[in-house]
Amino acid sequence: QDYKDLIKKVTMYLDNALTKEAERELLREIKSNPNYMELLHKEKSFREFVKSRVQRRTVSPALVQSIKERIKITS
Amino acid sequence: MVLMADNTKKIAKDKVFNEEFLPQIDALYNFAYHLTYSEEDANDLVQEAYMKAYRFIDNYEVGTNAKAWLFRILKNAFINDYRKKTKQPTKVDYEEIVNYHNEEDTNFSSYDDLRTEMFDKMMGDEVTIAINSLPVDFRTVILLCDIEGFTYEEISKIINVPIGTVRSRLFRSRNMLKEKLKEYAAEYGYSDKRSKE
Incomplete structure:
Protein backbone atom coordinates (compact mmCIF):
# COMPACT_ATOMS: atom_id res chain seq x y z
CA GLN A 1 0.00 0.00 0.00
CA ASP A 2 2.89 2.35 0.83
CA TYR A 3 4.39 1.52 -2.53
CA LYS A 4 1.13 2.20 -4.37
CA ASP A 5 0.79 5.53 -2.57
CA LEU A 6 4.33 6.44 -3.49
CA ILE A 7 3.78 5.58 -7.17
CA LYS A 8 0.63 7.71 -7.15
CA LYS A 9 2.50 10.67 -5.65
CA VAL A 10 5.47 10.30 -8.02
CA THR A 11 3.08 10.09 -10.97
CA MET A 12 1.25 13.23 -9.90
CA TYR A 13 4.57 14.98 -9.27
CA LEU A 14 5.75 14.22 -12.81
CA ASP A 15 2.37 15.39 -14.14
CA ASN A 16 2.77 18.67 -12.21
CA ALA A 17 -0.43 17.84 -10.34
CA LEU A 18 0.76 18.04 -6.73
CA THR A 19 0.31 21.07 -4.52
CA LYS A 20 3.55 22.86 -3.62
CA GLU A 21 3.35 21.52 -0.09
CA ALA A 22 2.78 17.91 -1.21
CA GLU A 23 5.62 18.32 -3.70
CA ARG A 24 8.04 19.48 -0.97
CA GLU A 25 6.97 16.60 1.27
CA LEU A 26 7.49 14.06 -1.52
CA LEU A 27 10.93 15.43 -2.40
CA ARG A 28 11.92 15.21 1.29
CA GLU A 29 10.78 11.56 1.34
CA ILE A 30 12.62 10.81 -1.89
CA LYS A 31 15.87 12.33 -0.67
CA SER A 32 15.79 10.15 2.44
CA ASN A 33 15.39 6.87 0.56
CA PRO A 34 17.49 5.63 -2.40
CA ASN A 35 14.68 3.27 -3.47
CA TYR A 36 12.30 6.18 -3.84
CA MET A 37 14.91 8.07 -5.83
CA GLU A 38 15.29 5.09 -8.15
CA LEU A 39 11.52 4.89 -8.66
CA LEU A 40 11.33 8.59 -9.53
CA HIS A 41 14.22 8.19 -11.96
CA LYS A 42 12.59 5.17 -13.66
CA GLU A 43 9.23 6.88 -14.02
CA LYS A 44 10.83 10.04 -15.37
CA SER A 45 13.09 8.21 -17.81
CA PHE A 46 10.16 6.17 -19.14
CA ARG A 47 8.16 9.34 -19.85
CA GLU A 48 11.15 10.88 -21.61
CA PHE A 49 11.76 7.68 -23.54
CA VAL A 50 8.18 7.59 -24.85
CA LYS A 51 8.05 11.29 -25.64
CA SER A 52 11.37 11.27 -27.48
CA ARG A 53 10.49 8.28 -29.64
CA VAL A 54 6.90 8.97 -30.57
CA GLN A 55 6.64 10.09 -34.18
CA ARG A 56 5.89 13.79 -34.62
CA ARG A 57 4.62 15.08 -37.91
CA THR A 58 4.41 18.51 -39.46
CA VAL A 59 1.36 19.70 -41.35
CA SER A 60 1.88 20.42 -45.02
CA PRO A 61 1.58 24.08 -46.10
CA ALA A 62 -1.09 22.88 -48.55
CA LEU A 63 -3.37 21.86 -45.66
CA VAL A 64 -3.01 25.28 -44.01
CA GLN A 65 -3.72 26.97 -47.35
CA SER A 66 -6.74 24.76 -47.95
CA ILE A 67 -8.21 25.60 -44.53
CA LYS A 68 -7.66 29.32 -45.09
CA GLU A 69 -9.28 29.17 -48.52
CA ARG A 70 -12.31 27.26 -47.25
CA ILE A 71 -12.90 29.81 -44.51
CA LYS A 72 -11.83 32.73 -46.73
CA ILE A 73 -9.37 33.88 -44.09
CA THR A 74 -7.61 37.20 -44.58
CA SER A 75 -3.89 36.96 -43.82
CA MET B 1 -22.61 50.98 -42.08
CA GLU B 104 -18.43 20.83 -14.46
CA ASP B 105 -18.20 17.59 -16.40
CA THR B 106 -20.05 14.79 -14.70
CA ASN B 107 -20.70 12.19 -17.37
CA PHE B 108 -18.68 10.62 -20.08
CA SER B 109 -19.26 8.47 -23.10
CA SER B 110 -17.02 5.58 -23.90
CA TYR B 111 -16.32 4.59 -27.43
CA ASP B 112 -14.63 1.58 -28.90
CA ASP B 113 -11.35 1.38 -30.69
CA LEU B 114 -10.99 2.50 -34.27
CA ARG B 115 -9.17 0.51 -36.91
CA THR B 116 -7.48 -1.88 -34.52
CA GLU B 117 -6.91 -4.30 -37.34
CA MET B 118 -4.84 -1.70 -39.20
CA PHE B 119 -2.41 -1.21 -36.33
CA ASP B 120 -1.16 -4.78 -36.54
CA LYS B 121 -0.19 -4.29 -40.17
CA MET B 122 1.51 -0.97 -39.64
CA MET B 123 5.28 -0.75 -39.84
CA GLY B 124 7.22 1.96 -38.05
CA ASP B 125 8.61 2.93 -34.70
CA GLU B 126 7.79 0.59 -31.81
CA VAL B 127 6.69 3.36 -29.45
CA THR B 128 4.24 4.78 -31.96
CA ILE B 129 2.89 1.30 -32.70
CA ALA B 130 2.56 0.56 -28.98
CA ILE B 131 0.65 3.80 -28.35
CA ASN B 132 -1.60 3.20 -31.32
CA SER B 133 -2.39 -0.32 -30.19
CA LEU B 134 -3.86 0.95 -26.90
CA PRO B 135 -7.67 1.19 -26.76
CA VAL B 136 -8.62 4.69 -27.90
CA ASP B 137 -9.71 5.94 -24.45
CA PHE B 138 -6.33 5.02 -22.99
CA ARG B 139 -4.36 6.19 -26.02
CA THR B 140 -6.06 9.57 -25.84
CA VAL B 141 -5.01 10.35 -22.25
CA ILE B 142 -1.39 9.31 -22.92
CA LEU B 143 -1.25 11.55 -25.98
CA LEU B 144 -2.85 14.50 -24.20
CA CYS B 145 -0.77 14.23 -21.02
CA ASP B 146 2.61 12.76 -21.93
CA ILE B 147 2.94 14.04 -25.49
CA GLU B 148 0.99 17.31 -25.48
CA GLY B 149 1.54 18.27 -21.83
CA PHE B 150 -2.06 19.05 -20.86
CA THR B 151 -2.94 19.11 -17.16
CA TYR B 152 -5.43 16.65 -15.61
CA GLU B 153 -8.02 19.42 -15.51
CA GLU B 154 -7.54 20.33 -19.17
CA ILE B 155 -7.74 16.67 -20.21
CA SER B 156 -10.88 16.27 -18.12
CA LYS B 157 -12.52 19.06 -20.12
CA ILE B 158 -11.18 17.95 -23.50
CA ILE B 159 -12.43 14.37 -23.20
CA ASN B 160 -15.36 15.19 -20.94
CA VAL B 161 -14.62 12.81 -18.06
CA PRO B 162 -14.03 13.47 -14.33
CA ILE B 163 -10.45 14.17 -13.21
CA GLY B 164 -10.40 10.91 -11.23
CA THR B 165 -11.13 9.01 -14.43
CA VAL B 166 -8.32 10.86 -16.21
CA ARG B 167 -5.91 9.80 -13.46
CA SER B 168 -6.97 6.16 -13.44
CA ARG B 169 -6.89 5.94 -17.24
CA LEU B 170 -3.41 7.45 -17.27
CA PHE B 171 -2.21 4.98 -14.66
CA ARG B 172 -3.62 2.00 -16.56
CA SER B 173 -2.50 3.20 -19.97
CA ARG B 174 1.08 3.83 -18.79
CA ASN B 175 1.19 0.33 -17.33
CA MET B 176 -0.14 -1.13 -20.59
CA LEU B 177 2.48 0.82 -22.51
CA LYS B 178 5.27 -0.37 -20.22
CA GLU B 179 4.16 -3.94 -20.72
CA LYS B 180 4.12 -3.55 -24.51
CA LEU B 181 7.49 -1.78 -24.60
CA LYS B 182 9.33 -3.83 -21.98
CA GLU B 183 11.77 -5.54 -24.35
CA TYR B 184 12.11 -2.62 -26.72
CA ALA B 185 12.78 -0.15 -23.89
CA ALA B 186 15.40 -2.44 -22.37
CA GLU B 187 17.37 -2.22 -25.62
CA TYR B 188 17.52 1.53 -25.11
CA GLY B 189 18.68 1.33 -21.51
CA TYR B 190 15.34 1.60 -19.75
CA SER B 191 14.24 -1.23 -17.48
CA ASP B 192 11.23 -1.42 -15.22
CA LYS B 193 11.89 -3.29 -11.99
CA ARG B 194 8.45 -2.69 -10.53
CA SER B 195 7.54 -6.36 -10.59
CA LYS B 196 10.29 -7.07 -8.07
CA GLU B 197 8.62 -4.91 -5.43
Missing part, protein backbone atom coordinates in the same frame (compact mmCIF):
# COMPACT_ATOMS: atom_id res chain seq x y z
CA VAL B 2 -23.69 47.40 -41.41
CA LEU B 3 -21.24 46.20 -44.04
CA MET B 4 -18.40 48.04 -42.30
CA ALA B 5 -19.33 46.53 -38.93
CA ASP B 6 -19.45 43.05 -40.48
CA ASN B 7 -16.08 43.61 -42.10
CA THR B 8 -14.52 44.78 -38.82
CA LYS B 9 -15.93 41.72 -37.07
CA LYS B 10 -14.51 39.42 -39.75
CA ILE B 11 -11.07 41.03 -39.49
CA ALA B 12 -11.14 40.50 -35.70
CA LYS B 13 -12.20 36.86 -36.11
CA ASP B 14 -9.51 36.24 -38.71
CA LYS B 15 -6.90 37.77 -36.41
CA VAL B 16 -7.84 35.33 -33.62
CA PHE B 17 -7.85 32.47 -36.11
CA ASN B 18 -4.41 33.35 -37.49
CA GLU B 19 -2.74 34.24 -34.19
CA GLU B 20 -4.30 31.80 -31.71
CA PHE B 21 -5.73 28.87 -33.66
CA LEU B 22 -3.36 28.21 -36.56
CA PRO B 23 -0.19 27.95 -34.40
CA GLN B 24 -1.76 24.81 -32.85
CA ILE B 25 -2.13 23.00 -36.17
CA ASP B 26 0.89 20.67 -35.86
CA ALA B 27 -0.17 19.52 -32.38
CA LEU B 28 -3.75 18.99 -33.59
CA TYR B 29 -2.57 17.08 -36.64
CA ASN B 30 -0.41 14.77 -34.51
CA PHE B 31 -3.34 14.10 -32.18
CA ALA B 32 -5.60 13.43 -35.17
CA TYR B 33 -3.02 11.15 -36.73
CA HIS B 34 -2.70 9.08 -33.56
CA LEU B 35 -6.48 8.85 -33.28
CA THR B 36 -7.08 7.76 -36.87
CA TYR B 37 -3.70 6.34 -37.86
CA SER B 38 -4.28 7.61 -41.38
CA GLU B 39 -2.77 10.73 -42.95
CA GLU B 40 -5.84 11.28 -45.10
CA ASP B 41 -8.28 10.94 -42.19
CA ALA B 42 -6.06 13.13 -40.00
CA ASN B 43 -6.08 15.85 -42.66
CA ASP B 44 -9.88 15.64 -42.93
CA LEU B 45 -10.28 15.72 -39.16
CA VAL B 46 -8.02 18.76 -38.76
CA GLN B 47 -9.86 20.60 -41.55
CA GLU B 48 -13.21 19.78 -39.98
CA ALA B 49 -12.01 20.93 -36.55
CA TYR B 50 -10.80 24.26 -37.93
CA MET B 51 -14.03 24.82 -39.87
CA LYS B 52 -16.03 24.23 -36.68
CA ALA B 53 -13.66 26.36 -34.61
CA TYR B 54 -14.20 29.27 -36.99
CA ARG B 55 -17.96 28.76 -37.01
CA PHE B 56 -18.04 28.85 -33.19
CA ILE B 57 -15.28 31.42 -32.76
CA ASP B 58 -17.65 33.78 -30.92
CA ASN B 59 -17.79 31.21 -28.10
CA TYR B 60 -14.03 31.32 -27.66
CA GLU B 61 -12.67 33.75 -25.09
CA VAL B 62 -9.73 35.49 -26.72
CA GLY B 63 -6.45 34.91 -24.92
CA THR B 64 -7.60 31.80 -23.04
CA ASN B 65 -6.60 28.21 -23.74
CA ALA B 66 -6.96 27.95 -27.53
CA LYS B 67 -5.10 24.64 -27.66
CA ALA B 68 -7.43 22.87 -25.22
CA TRP B 69 -10.48 24.39 -26.93
CA LEU B 70 -9.35 23.16 -30.35
CA PHE B 71 -8.42 19.71 -29.04
CA ARG B 72 -11.88 19.31 -27.61
CA ILE B 73 -13.48 20.23 -30.94
CA LEU B 74 -11.23 17.77 -32.76
CA LYS B 75 -11.96 15.00 -30.26
CA ASN B 76 -15.72 15.55 -30.70
CA ALA B 77 -15.31 15.54 -34.49
CA PHE B 78 -13.45 12.24 -34.21
CA ILE B 79 -16.25 10.69 -32.14
CA ASN B 80 -18.92 11.94 -34.55
CA ASP B 81 -16.94 10.66 -37.51
CA TYR B 82 -16.48 7.28 -35.87
CA ARG B 83 -20.17 7.04 -34.99
CA LYS B 84 -21.06 7.92 -38.57
CA LYS B 85 -18.88 5.06 -39.78
CA THR B 86 -20.48 2.65 -37.35
CA LYS B 87 -23.98 3.95 -38.24
CA GLN B 88 -24.88 5.12 -34.75
CA PRO B 89 -27.38 7.96 -34.80
CA THR B 90 -26.27 9.90 -31.68
CA LYS B 91 -24.00 12.92 -32.12
CA VAL B 92 -21.93 15.14 -29.90
CA ASP B 93 -23.57 18.52 -29.53
CA TYR B 94 -21.12 21.19 -30.59
CA GLU B 95 -23.07 23.73 -28.59
CA GLU B 96 -21.50 22.17 -25.51
CA ILE B 97 -18.31 24.04 -26.30
CA VAL B 98 -20.15 27.22 -25.38
CA ASN B 99 -19.79 26.17 -21.76
CA TYR B 100 -16.23 24.91 -22.08
CA HIS B 101 -14.69 27.40 -19.68
CA ASN B 102 -17.07 27.08 -16.74
CA GLU B 103 -18.74 23.74 -16.84
Whole structure:
Protein backbone atom coordinates (compact mmCIF):
# COMPACT_ATOMS: atom_id res chain seq x y z
CA GLN A 1 0.00 0.00 0.00
CA ASP A 2 2.89 2.35 0.83
CA TYR A 3 4.39 1.52 -2.53
CA LYS A 4 1.13 2.20 -4.37
CA ASP A 5 0.79 5.53 -2.57
CA LEU A 6 4.33 6.44 -3.49
CA ILE A 7 3.78 5.58 -7.17
CA LYS A 8 0.63 7.71 -7.15
CA LYS A 9 2.50 10.67 -5.65
CA VAL A 10 5.47 10.30 -8.02
CA THR A 11 3.08 10.09 -10.97
CA MET A 12 1.25 13.23 -9.90
CA TYR A 13 4.57 14.98 -9.27
CA LEU A 14 5.75 14.22 -12.81
CA ASP A 15 2.37 15.39 -14.14
CA ASN A 16 2.77 18.67 -12.21
CA ALA A 17 -0.43 17.84 -10.34
CA LEU A 18 0.76 18.04 -6.73
CA THR A 19 0.31 21.07 -4.52
CA LYS A 20 3.55 22.86 -3.62
CA GLU A 21 3.35 21.52 -0.09
CA ALA A 22 2.78 17.91 -1.21
CA GLU A 23 5.62 18.32 -3.70
CA ARG A 24 8.04 19.48 -0.97
CA GLU A 25 6.97 16.60 1.27
CA LEU A 26 7.49 14.06 -1.52
CA LEU A 27 10.93 15.43 -2.40
CA ARG A 28 11.92 15.21 1.29
CA GLU A 29 10.78 11.56 1.34
CA ILE A 30 12.62 10.81 -1.89
CA LYS A 31 15.87 12.33 -0.67
CA SER A 32 15.79 10.15 2.44
CA ASN A 33 15.39 6.87 0.56
CA PRO A 34 17.49 5.63 -2.40
CA ASN A 35 14.68 3.27 -3.47
CA TYR A 36 12.30 6.18 -3.84
CA MET A 37 14.91 8.07 -5.83
CA GLU A 38 15.29 5.09 -8.15
CA LEU A 39 11.52 4.89 -8.66
CA LEU A 40 11.33 8.59 -9.53
CA HIS A 41 14.22 8.19 -11.96
CA LYS A 42 12.59 5.17 -13.66
CA GLU A 43 9.23 6.88 -14.02
CA LYS A 44 10.83 10.04 -15.37
CA SER A 45 13.09 8.21 -17.81
CA PHE A 46 10.16 6.17 -19.14
CA ARG A 47 8.16 9.34 -19.85
CA GLU A 48 11.15 10.88 -21.61
CA PHE A 49 11.76 7.68 -23.54
CA VAL A 50 8.18 7.59 -24.85
CA LYS A 51 8.05 11.29 -25.64
CA SER A 52 11.37 11.27 -27.48
CA ARG A 53 10.49 8.28 -29.64
CA VAL A 54 6.90 8.97 -30.57
CA GLN A 55 6.64 10.09 -34.18
CA ARG A 56 5.89 13.79 -34.62
CA ARG A 57 4.62 15.08 -37.91
CA THR A 58 4.41 18.51 -39.46
CA VAL A 59 1.36 19.70 -41.35
CA SER A 60 1.88 20.42 -45.02
CA PRO A 61 1.58 24.08 -46.10
CA ALA A 62 -1.09 22.88 -48.55
CA LEU A 63 -3.37 21.86 -45.66
CA VAL A 64 -3.01 25.28 -44.01
CA GLN A 65 -3.72 26.97 -47.35
CA SER A 66 -6.74 24.76 -47.95
CA ILE A 67 -8.21 25.60 -44.53
CA LYS A 68 -7.66 29.32 -45.09
CA GLU A 69 -9.28 29.17 -48.52
CA ARG A 70 -12.31 27.26 -47.25
CA ILE A 71 -12.90 29.81 -44.51
CA LYS A 72 -11.83 32.73 -46.73
CA ILE A 73 -9.37 33.88 -44.09
CA THR A 74 -7.61 37.20 -44.58
CA SER A 75 -3.89 36.96 -43.82
CA MET B 1 -22.61 50.98 -42.08
CA VAL B 2 -23.69 47.40 -41.41
CA LEU B 3 -21.24 46.20 -44.04
CA MET B 4 -18.40 48.04 -42.30
CA ALA B 5 -19.33 46.53 -38.93
CA ASP B 6 -19.45 43.05 -40.48
CA ASN B 7 -16.08 43.61 -42.10
CA THR B 8 -14.52 44.78 -38.82
CA LYS B 9 -15.93 41.72 -37.07
CA LYS B 10 -14.51 39.42 -39.75
CA ILE B 11 -11.07 41.03 -39.49
CA ALA B 12 -11.14 40.50 -35.70
CA LYS B 13 -12.20 36.86 -36.11
CA ASP B 14 -9.51 36.24 -38.71
CA LYS B 15 -6.90 37.77 -36.41
CA VAL B 16 -7.84 35.33 -33.62
CA PHE B 17 -7.85 32.47 -36.11
CA ASN B 18 -4.41 33.35 -37.49
CA GLU B 19 -2.74 34.24 -34.19
CA GLU B 20 -4.30 31.80 -31.71
CA PHE B 21 -5.73 28.87 -33.66
CA LEU B 22 -3.36 28.21 -36.56
CA PRO B 23 -0.19 27.95 -34.40
CA GLN B 24 -1.76 24.81 -32.85
CA ILE B 25 -2.13 23.00 -36.17
CA ASP B 26 0.89 20.67 -35.86
CA ALA B 27 -0.17 19.52 -32.38
CA LEU B 28 -3.75 18.99 -33.59
CA TYR B 29 -2.57 17.08 -36.64
CA ASN B 30 -0.41 14.77 -34.51
CA PHE B 31 -3.34 14.10 -32.18
CA ALA B 32 -5.60 13.43 -35.17
CA TYR B 33 -3.02 11.15 -36.73
CA HIS B 34 -2.70 9.08 -33.56
CA LEU B 35 -6.48 8.85 -33.28
CA THR B 36 -7.08 7.76 -36.87
CA TYR B 37 -3.70 6.34 -37.86
CA SER B 38 -4.28 7.61 -41.38
CA GLU B 39 -2.77 10.73 -42.95
CA GLU B 40 -5.84 11.28 -45.10
CA ASP B 41 -8.28 10.94 -42.19
CA ALA B 42 -6.06 13.13 -40.00
CA ASN B 43 -6.08 15.85 -42.66
CA ASP B 44 -9.88 15.64 -42.93
CA LEU B 45 -10.28 15.72 -39.16
CA VAL B 46 -8.02 18.76 -38.76
CA GLN B 47 -9.86 20.60 -41.55
CA GLU B 48 -13.21 19.78 -39.98
CA ALA B 49 -12.01 20.93 -36.55
CA TYR B 50 -10.80 24.26 -37.93
CA MET B 51 -14.03 24.82 -39.87
CA LYS B 52 -16.03 24.23 -36.68
CA ALA B 53 -13.66 26.36 -34.61
CA TYR B 54 -14.20 29.27 -36.99
CA ARG B 55 -17.96 28.76 -37.01
CA PHE B 56 -18.04 28.85 -33.19
CA ILE B 57 -15.28 31.42 -32.76
CA ASP B 58 -17.65 33.78 -30.92
CA ASN B 59 -17.79 31.21 -28.10
CA TYR B 60 -14.03 31.32 -27.66
CA GLU B 61 -12.67 33.75 -25.09
CA VAL B 62 -9.73 35.49 -26.72
CA GLY B 63 -6.45 34.91 -24.92
CA THR B 64 -7.60 31.80 -23.04
CA ASN B 65 -6.60 28.21 -23.74
CA ALA B 66 -6.96 27.95 -27.53
CA LYS B 67 -5.10 24.64 -27.66
CA ALA B 68 -7.43 22.87 -25.22
CA TRP B 69 -10.48 24.39 -26.93
CA LEU B 70 -9.35 23.16 -30.35
CA PHE B 71 -8.42 19.71 -29.04
CA ARG B 72 -11.88 19.31 -27.61
CA ILE B 73 -13.48 20.23 -30.94
CA LEU B 74 -11.23 17.77 -32.76
CA LYS B 75 -11.96 15.00 -30.26
CA ASN B 76 -15.72 15.55 -30.70
CA ALA B 77 -15.31 15.54 -34.49
CA PHE B 78 -13.45 12.24 -34.21
CA ILE B 79 -16.25 10.69 -32.14
CA ASN B 80 -18.92 11.94 -34.55
CA ASP B 81 -16.94 10.66 -37.51
CA TYR B 82 -16.48 7.28 -35.87
CA ARG B 83 -20.17 7.04 -34.99
CA LYS B 84 -21.06 7.92 -38.57
CA LYS B 85 -18.88 5.06 -39.78
CA THR B 86 -20.48 2.65 -37.35
CA LYS B 87 -23.98 3.95 -38.24
CA GLN B 88 -24.88 5.12 -34.75
CA PRO B 89 -27.38 7.96 -34.80
CA THR B 90 -26.27 9.90 -31.68
CA LYS B 91 -24.00 12.92 -32.12
CA VAL B 92 -21.93 15.14 -29.90
CA ASP B 93 -23.57 18.52 -29.53
CA TYR B 94 -21.12 21.19 -30.59
CA GLU B 95 -23.07 23.73 -28.59
CA GLU B 96 -21.50 22.17 -25.51
CA ILE B 97 -18.31 24.04 -26.30
CA VAL B 98 -20.15 27.22 -25.38
CA ASN B 99 -19.79 26.17 -21.76
CA TYR B 100 -16.23 24.91 -22.08
CA HIS B 101 -14.69 27.40 -19.68
CA ASN B 102 -17.07 27.08 -16.74
CA GLU B 103 -18.74 23.74 -16.84
CA GLU B 104 -18.43 20.83 -14.46
CA ASP B 105 -18.20 17.59 -16.40
CA THR B 106 -20.05 14.79 -14.70
CA ASN B 107 -20.70 12.19 -17.37
CA PHE B 108 -18.68 10.62 -20.08
CA SER B 109 -19.26 8.47 -23.10
CA SER B 110 -17.02 5.58 -23.90
CA TYR B 111 -16.32 4.59 -27.43
CA ASP B 112 -14.63 1.58 -28.90
CA ASP B 113 -11.35 1.38 -30.69
CA LEU B 114 -10.99 2.50 -34.27
CA ARG B 115 -9.17 0.51 -36.91
CA THR B 116 -7.48 -1.88 -34.52
CA GLU B 117 -6.91 -4.30 -37.34
CA MET B 118 -4.84 -1.70 -39.20
CA PHE B 119 -2.41 -1.21 -36.33
CA ASP B 120 -1.16 -4.78 -36.54
CA LYS B 121 -0.19 -4.29 -40.17
CA MET B 122 1.51 -0.97 -39.64
CA MET B 123 5.28 -0.75 -39.84
CA GLY B 124 7.22 1.96 -38.05
CA ASP B 125 8.61 2.93 -34.70
CA GLU B 126 7.79 0.59 -31.81
CA VAL B 127 6.69 3.36 -29.45
CA THR B 128 4.24 4.78 -31.96
CA ILE B 129 2.89 1.30 -32.70
CA ALA B 130 2.56 0.56 -28.98
CA ILE B 131 0.65 3.80 -28.35
CA ASN B 132 -1.60 3.20 -31.32
CA SER B 133 -2.39 -0.32 -30.19
CA LEU B 134 -3.86 0.95 -26.90
CA PRO B 135 -7.67 1.19 -26.76
CA VAL B 136 -8.62 4.69 -27.90
CA ASP B 137 -9.71 5.94 -24.45
CA PHE B 138 -6.33 5.02 -22.99
CA ARG B 139 -4.36 6.19 -26.02
CA THR B 140 -6.06 9.57 -25.84
CA VAL B 141 -5.01 10.35 -22.25
CA ILE B 142 -1.39 9.31 -22.92
CA LEU B 143 -1.25 11.55 -25.98
CA LEU B 144 -2.85 14.50 -24.20
CA CYS B 145 -0.77 14.23 -21.02
CA ASP B 146 2.61 12.76 -21.93
CA ILE B 147 2.94 14.04 -25.49
CA GLU B 148 0.99 17.31 -25.48
CA GLY B 149 1.54 18.27 -21.83
CA PHE B 150 -2.06 19.05 -20.86
CA THR B 151 -2.94 19.11 -17.16
CA TYR B 152 -5.43 16.65 -15.61
CA GLU B 153 -8.02 19.42 -15.51
CA GLU B 154 -7.54 20.33 -19.17
CA ILE B 155 -7.74 16.67 -20.21
CA SER B 156 -10.88 16.27 -18.12
CA LYS B 157 -12.52 19.06 -20.12
CA ILE B 158 -11.18 17.95 -23.50
CA ILE B 159 -12.43 14.37 -23.20
CA ASN B 160 -15.36 15.19 -20.94
CA VAL B 161 -14.62 12.81 -18.06
CA PRO B 162 -14.03 13.47 -14.33
CA ILE B 163 -10.45 14.17 -13.21
CA GLY B 164 -10.40 10.91 -11.23
CA THR B 165 -11.13 9.01 -14.43
CA VAL B 166 -8.32 10.86 -16.21
CA ARG B 167 -5.91 9.80 -13.46
CA SER B 168 -6.97 6.16 -13.44
CA ARG B 169 -6.89 5.94 -17.24
CA LEU B 170 -3.41 7.45 -17.27
CA PHE B 171 -2.21 4.98 -14.66
CA ARG B 172 -3.62 2.00 -16.56
CA SER B 173 -2.50 3.20 -19.97
CA ARG B 174 1.08 3.83 -18.79
CA ASN B 175 1.19 0.33 -17.33
CA MET B 176 -0.14 -1.13 -20.59
CA LEU B 177 2.48 0.82 -22.51
CA LYS B 178 5.27 -0.37 -20.22
CA GLU B 179 4.16 -3.94 -20.72
CA LYS B 180 4.12 -3.55 -24.51
CA LEU B 181 7.49 -1.78 -24.60
CA LYS B 182 9.33 -3.83 -21.98
CA GLU B 183 11.77 -5.54 -24.35
CA TYR B 184 12.11 -2.62 -26.72
CA ALA B 185 12.78 -0.15 -23.89
CA ALA B 186 15.40 -2.44 -22.37
CA GLU B 187 17.37 -2.22 -25.62
CA TYR B 188 17.52 1.53 -25.11
CA GLY B 189 18.68 1.33 -21.51
CA TYR B 190 15.34 1.60 -19.75
CA SER B 191 14.24 -1.23 -17.48
CA ASP B 192 11.23 -1.42 -15.22
CA LYS B 193 11.89 -3.29 -11.99
CA ARG B 194 8.45 -2.69 -10.53
CA SER B 195 7.54 -6.36 -10.59
CA LYS B 196 10.29 -7.07 -8.07
CA GLU B 197 8.62 -4.91 -5.43
